[in-house]
Amino acid sequence: MGNFWSRYKRNHAAVFGLFVIVLIIVMAITASLLYPEDPFRLVGKPLSKPLTNGFLLGSDSLGRDVASGIVHGAKTSLLIGFVATLVSVFIGIFFGAFAGYFGGLIDDILMRVTEIFQTIPSFIFAILLVAIMKPSISSIVIAIAVVSWPGVARLVRGEFLAVKNREFVQACHTLGMSDLRIMLWEILPNCLSPIIVVGSLMVATAILIESGLAFLGLGDPNIMSWGFLIGAGRTMLRSAWWVCTFPGVAILITVLAINLIGEGLNDALNPRLKERQ
């Protein structure tokens, strides 16, 4: 573990990314302390410029506080990003592990399915799924997970293929362990580092997809999110540029920080890869 951290901190950008994400998480957790009012509530003069009328980042055409929206929206973006990634990593591990471990017909079938899901244009597919299931947190999570698992499945399959014939796995077979136990407790722990790296980058993609969906009006109507703020603000672009601008900056900073963390994790978890380059 100490070794891991010493390798991670060698990548200064990744340390910075981690710092930023911790700040954003703290902001999301303390949202209702920072801005106790409901972010949908009208709290002041409409279309106030930033730093006027007591608004740090201005207000929108109805007098809602943009800064409050951003702080509360952080919760939504992070939550959806993490949960959707977790779900899709689980689906991916399931498909990839079975395909790689058993090979043959199972592999063929599972990989064909993966291929189909990889061919389908993912964003339009996500739009369709949310539109059909009606927008809500859970339908957004499901849609993002459904469109993003194939990458994980391919990765896990490759790792399983590489590990399944190693001596320690053969030893497990000789000991009479069940297939499921070998897959879960022996092979999977050996594949975790690339999964973690890919997973961290997927959180960033998930946040981008969520904001895109919310922008198109497919966000959960009862929950504040960054994409919603931008979507709602676009009609007043001419008179109030700040309503769209600041939530976008929030998305940009968050996604950038997560990408930096992903690269740092890659350096720390796959040190050999780094040396090769």
Place this chain on the structure above:
Amino acid sequence: MTRSTKIFKYVGKRLLQGIPIILAIVIINFFLLNLAEGDAVDVLAGEAGSATPEYMEQLRKKFGLDQPLPVQLMVYLKNVLSLDLGYSFRHDMPVNELIYDRFAATGLLMASTIILAVGFGILLGLLAAVRLNTWKDAVITVFALITYATPLFWVGLMMIVVFSLNLGWFPTSGMTNVAAFYEGWDYVVDVSRHLVLPTITLSLFYLALYTRMMRASMLEQYGQDYVVTARAKGLTERRITYVHVLRNALLPVVTMAGVQVGALIGGSVIVESVFAWPGLGMLAFESLFARDLNLLLGIFLLSSMLVVVVNLIVDIIYCFLDPRIEVN
């Protein structure tokens, strides 16, 4: 067997492989249609304001909606294969006609985006690799990192704020100036002025992607044995870079250009709805608001097929570009 017959066979095989994928996509489409709450008859009845249950039953019979699911699936398959994508009740037009009307606009946007993104991506990646670890490399890398993290719709809106509203260089939305009835050359100029911002917006992300890939690909090629040989022969670094390394480094970029078409279609939904560009993406956005599922599914199906076709074409081009590719 000669190489050309081998390639011919390979193309045939890939074509056959595409068929089950397309079939699967059609079936997924059918189930999505059935997952949705209410069928076409509910929509029609809602539209009419009032409809008796008997009338609705009659309509269901007419559309074949009273049949068991497998039968409906076969009918749907047959319709799709004869390029009948159903009927849009909102627009009161067949879905194919609607899609056909909008296809040119999207095609124009995508073509200009691909040219811009691939062209500049290759150029910037090349520059970053040649000037490795200088400030130019650093600037290009940071640029790629930031664009990678920026939501497309936000870039579009910021472009509008800066270049349309403040500077007044480009129009904010649409494809043509509706008030002026331009013809001939003026029309071309008008459309291209409208095209600039959507193209830049849509291409930024892919520009970053291709830049990073081109840089990595160049660096990988520099480590190959043939570069050492070229140096030993006494070739100049310029010649090694632009004649030997560049050509080999281009190959993975070409493949990625094909793989990214699906993502490009998704991006065009966002960009078209930001700039009100009257293409398929805008149509998808409109159908979303009008709850016009038939239309949305038609666009989805078409774009999936487009991805299959483009991937096939890229595979074939790749065979011709790289003689090392095994076509067996």
